[in-house]
Amino acid sequence: MAKTTQVLYGHFDIVTCVCRSEMTMAGNCFLATGSRDCAVCIWIWNGVKGAIVDREYPNQEINPSPAAILTGHDTEVTCLWLSAELGIVLSGS
Numbered sequence: 001m002a003k004t005t006q007v008l009y010g011h012f013d014i015v016t017c018v019c020r021s022e023m024t025m026a027g028n029c030f031l032a033t034g035s036r037d038c039a040v041c042i043w044i045w046n047g048v049k050g051a052i053v054d055r056e057y058p059n060q061e062i063n064p065s066p067a068a069i070l071t072g073h074d075t076e077v078t079c080l081w082l083s084a085e086l087g088i089v090l091s092g093s
Helices: none
Strands: 015-020 029-035 040-046 051-053 068-070 079-083 088-092
Touching: 015 079, 029 079, 029 088, 040 088
Parallel strands: none
Antiparallel strands: 015 029, 029 040, 040 051, 040 068, 079 088
């Protein structure tokens, strides 16, 4: 049976898409979430902890903040692509 292990707060509406970057040697990566609120949130995944962590407080796993919130869309975000290696986030609405 599945169980909730972590809840993230960053969007003000329904999440419509999720994308994961490539993994580093340490097993870390970035996650991007797009939403009906027209924003993209970037999250840091810590492969050792198996959880999203806060950029400023990496030992904090409870209520981590997004590493970045990207705005600019006029309608809901429907697709995402990101590359940690290239430092690029693409989003479409």
